[in-house]
Amino acid sequence: MGMHQYIKSLSDLENIYRCPGKFKYQEHSVASHSFKVTQIAQFLGTVEEQAGEKIDWRSLYEKALNHDYTELFIGDIKTPVKYATPTLRAMLADVEESMTENFVHKEIPAPFQAIYLERLKEGKDETLEGQILSVSDKVDLLYESFGEIQKGNPESVFTEIYEESLTTILAFKHLASVQYFLEKVLPELLNETFTNQGALQKITADLIAKA
Amino acid sequence: MGMHQYIKSLSDLENIYRCPGKFKYQEHSVASHSFKVTQIAQFLGTVEEQAGEKIDWRSLYEKALNHDYTELFIGDIKTPVKYATPTLRAMLADVEESMTENFVHKEIPAPFQAIYLERLKEGKDETLEGQILSVSDKVDLLYESFGEIQKGNPESVFTEIYEESLTTILAFKHLASVQYFLEKVLPELLNETFTNQGALQKITADLIAKA
């Protein structure tokens, strides 16, 4: 089996929706999310570069583009399950790794196997590109939750997602691109007109103060 | 927090879709699936009763109606992940159990906690009602896959789901209701007009012969 199955499988990512059962105003497929994360990583990488950092662009694009492909064969395990105990988390990581290997050996032609093993493995490592991916993934999630909050979705889960995303982003506040996001992007978002503007501004200020 | 959150959460099950990214012609929510499984269990129970078995109807309806409610807080872990190793499977079962307990203690008022712990625990046990649930769950899955096959969906995954469902049903062939399903229901399904009728009839005959 050659690359035909891989190319065809990209379309399946158009049909897997994130946080099923949560979004009421706009749903987001894994394919769309991957596009947006790659766009955001492209922008954050640009900020880093202007701040004097050296970006390995090939690595950055590759990490962002492929970071959720394995959802196709692993599925979407809820975070509280995944993180229930350290042992369980380690075992699940092992299973994911060995399932990715199986997938690559079964679905990718031999000349490309090493390359796709690299592309499909967990990309959120300690490199600058890995860190930008971690931030980009959460910036998109923050915008997805904001999209619901702004349209008036009263479910508290979106405030929780907003908080959780911002908390992760703040863990990378040593990055120039995160500083830029906090100083130039987030204030614009919070200045949009929406009903609970004050509440969200307070949550944001508190989280930033604590970080 | 009282039963309001529980009643409200039923609506979230209308928005969680089964096998995300697979069904092209008709998608099935967890709420709809639960309705259909309970209807099928109602019918299979009737067959058992006519064959002289004693059915605990309260238990049967309860098992069928509630059997997928925990997907709300556990998520949908792909079967190959779940069954990767016996240790992992046992650990995941433990996590599901303790998460269900947490959920019940947090979301269900005290006078109903014992009852809902019972209702939300794994229902596919060795009792006749537990066995009928196992069969009903797979009969609905078999019909869901047949719905795609009949409409001409060429993806082989639906033939695989059909086979897997029938294999599980056949594991319960000692039940009068399974005998009825094999003799009276399945032949009608296979006599519907559709393109790959011959192929599906052969798969079915082979599986029944082997069982």
Added chain:
Amino acid sequence: MGMHQYIKSLSDLENIYRCPGKFKYQEHSVASHSFKVTQIAQFLGTVEEQAGEKIDWRSLYEKALNHDYTELFIGDIKTPVKYATPTLRAMLADVEESMTENFVHKEIPAPFQAIYLERLKEGKDETLEGQILSVSDKVDLLYESFGEIQKGNPESVFTEIYEESLTTILAFKHLASVQYFLEKVLPELLNETFTNQGALQKITADLIAKA
């Protein structure tokens, strides 16, 4: 023709939507509604049992699960048409009954006809189980309308549905389960954050005072 057509028809209930053209934020199929009503009946039955009532669980589950199946061949006649005159209402009830009989004789195998005639007939009778069904049907409708109100749907029709549902529920206020709903569930619902909270609280208080 055997039970194959019946099982297959369950899927058609996934495609019939309630109050077509009204819900803007979340639509509800007849299959999903039947699931939710059965869940609610399960809970209200539990409350009755704890209050010392004897519940015929088989009957309660059966009534709730099957109560809207006949929409498949009768359709959705708007309430004002149905109740235009007492004569018309009686004639429509007769037509529904004879169509249900025709359906059972045509689609259900002989050994199960008597059972399904019972299951598909109007379940909202004077028994405790029939009364719980009447209440459960309206509790789900009340939650469906509340879902729209909470998300900010400004159409007055949802306030009207809320009022009409609550009015019917209050007609059964002699039931312990309705007392529980009014004292423990409804206040939680009204304490959720949403724009017109005050208006809905007032409507509710007025209706309860009048009941």
Added chain:
Amino acid sequence: MGMHQYIKSLSDLENIYRCPGKFKYQEHSVASHSFKVTQIAQFLGTVEEQAGEKIDWRSLYEKALNHDYTELFIGDIKTPVKYATPTLRAMLADVEESMTENFVHKEIPAPFQAIYLERLKEGKDETLEGQILSVSDKVDLLYESFGEIQKGNPESVFTEIYEESLTTILAFKHLASVQYFLEKVLPELLNETFTNQGALQKITADLIAKA
């Protein structure tokens, strides 16, 4: 209350779907159907005119455009219910008429009430324009069912709808526009490539021979 409610209500017709639960490949709203029926009536009227008939265009457009507006407050009563007995049918027709009158008196400003009473009453009368409406309504239904058949929907209900539509159209075969449809349009439709072409051609030939 003035015409604002009427104009706003047009949008509700975009959300009411025809034959709910039946169409798998493409659903059709009442608004879209009304547009297509008016387009088809426009064409059939043109054929009549070229055949020397005098068309009252104002009446024809008015009948076609408004013919399903009352579904908004009457709902969709299944044909077998509607036609169960002649008495029931007459009573339902009376109810529809008096509900239309109520609607007009309540929702349409006085200067336009007489005009809208005329526009919203049953348009399928004995006039040439009324007959063209009857035919146009069924031509669109025939195309809707053909859309499913051509895409491979195996449900026999669409063949039944095709037959029923063609039967009604043939009842108007004295019209030049129906002759044109049978001689010039239908053969093109039947020459499209699709799996059951032969079967549909035979059904068509048989119905035409019998007519």
Added chain:
Amino acid sequence: MGMHQYIKSLSDLENIYRCPGKFKYQEHSVASHSFKVTQIAQFLGTVEEQAGEKIDWRSLYEKALNHDYTELFIGDIKTPVKYATPTLRAMLADVEESMTENFVHKEIPAPFQAIYLERLKEGKDETLEGQILSVSDKVDLLYESFGEIQKGNPESVFTEIYEESLTTILAFKHLASVQYFLEKVLPELLNETFTNQGALQKITADLIAKA
């Protein structure tokens, strides 16, 4: 090729959505929009007639019904592109005209070509019927944008569409039907309950004062 392709193509207009990517609460197909514009034109024509004007009803219905059919083969060119320069606008108008001619010659049988050339050409001319079409097209767009504003869509683009629609309508304020719309319909719309009522009332008053 005869009229079969034309009748079949009507269904494609059910799948083309207006302002793709903008509407969050309710999308509108070109088919639905054409239905609503024809209904609105029917009403505005009635007002003109009561004001003593002579309406060519055949022309009015024809213009409204067919005014967006050519989107099928021209596509949806964004307004700023269309109006970038007068030369570009003229060239695009020429291209549309010659593509419409090509379409008619290729898809419409000879006896109907002259009639459909007339039906498919730009209908917004200087005649009273052409002016009513211009107004009706914008009244529907105004209601589409209001639908989003009333449901709480915070995107400023809908206020801009509302303003732009009203501005075009005001350019025809010499018409009795526009006077009626401004005096009797618009105030009812602005009296509906919605969050930004005051802002929209002010925008409206300012535009009317300036007109």
Added chain:
Amino acid sequence: MGMHQYIKSLSDLENIYRCPGKFKYQEHSVASHSFKVTQIAQFLGTVEEQAGEKIDWRSLYEKALNHDYTELFIGDIKTPVKYATPTLRAMLADVEESMTENFVHKEIPAPFQAIYLERLKEGKDETLEGQILSVSDKVDLLYESFGEIQKGNPESVFTEIYEESLTTILAFKHLASVQYFLEKVLPELLNETFTNQGALQKITADLIAKA
């Protein structure tokens, strides 16, 4: 205005669908398409690299990721309109260029304007990366059309899209990655089981023979 509007606008690309009104089985948003094209470009670039070519990965990812962003403010002009005359085509290209410049100056902060002008300009140039983008865009379109053909969509437009895509791909047959696609990927696609397999294989063989 800073990058907030740009990040937020990515979500609008999730709501713009390609070839509106055509796809019946699966629709594709511009966001999803951009993801798939970037994935395909990633693979074709890998083939080129293994064939000894030097790939500028940053440029390749950038071209693929951003190639349809401008659809947000330009819209979707049908190809026959775009290519009606050479003069019109040149004028439209000028308009697109100046609108992109306006967009960048209005929506992108000054420090990033030069970079985004480069990112948003037409990427299909004579460089190897530009050629890979041209091929990747058509490979995705070919898969999109194949998705409909395989599921049995009888509309000839998908065969036409398949042919047109393959023709453009063949124009780049001097590329090693196109050779790989023709020899290793396309035969796998044509060996899938579907009804019109023979017809599509013949079309493909004819086009390759002619190329």
